[in-house]
Amino acid sequence: MLFRVIVSPDNIRRVDISESLCSVEHLKNILQERLELAVSSTPSLNDLLPSTSTSRSSTLHLTQRDSGMENTFSMRRKEIVGKQPFVSDVMNRWLALFFEEQICAEFFRVTRVELTKTFLSSLDEHSAQLIKLYRSRSGKLDKELKNLLDIFDEKTTDVLEYRKSTALRGLPLYLKEQSDGFLKTCMDTDPVDVAVQGMELGILTVVEDDVATVNSFPTTRSIALIIEEQIVLDDISSFPTAFALLFGLIYALNLDYPKNLRYTFEAIQKVFLSLGTDCSARVQALKNSLLK
Incomplete structure (x- = not known):
């Protein structure tokens, strides 16, 4: 299993760990020994970030642990649903749950739906039509949605991938919701603890602090998931x-949808993932428009 360990701002290292981990403290002890760290300099929980860029061997190791997560699903679900623990407590108790493969596996255990395959396939299917819907309201667009489309129109490389991102970023605006506290962008020189302040649930995009890209497309350095003002998955x-993956964690951790984005997440659930059929009038109108 591959970890990205932030020892200090200028000392970020990747460590491949093959041992089975039973707790965060166990992980810290291994890293302390592997990196020859003093006790006082052992990284904090927020610095021990699961990396999605796993090697083949670590992926195989994680697969071997699937049976353990499968066998403890009932107990874990009872704890999470019944006690509603803080995310930090869940990370201490069930660290593996915050890796990409296990987020998808847990989502399947709860819903019997393959998370990323279903979501990304639906996004491929609907992204072009979503962009058309955004443009069709050109006379009624708010400034933020118009700016989003203008930036998309200027893109000349990776257009298909950027179209999917634009479709997702524009969805809350099209549904007349605000994503200010949910989607955030910061520079790689900004303090992370400041960037995540106020983010109970969201996605943080870290871009390169380069003067040359201020008026163009900044380079994305990292994309992270934030829950309760802390990074739970990076890279x-x-x-x-x-x-x-954030949607999957909402199910895995039994979290509520953000109140200011209830229609956005309802659309993800019922339109993109086909979980449930009874839609609100606003989401039903979107669904009808996508099927035209």
């Missing part, structure tokens, strides 16, 4: 994948 490959 995610793309914004759509991050969105899917």
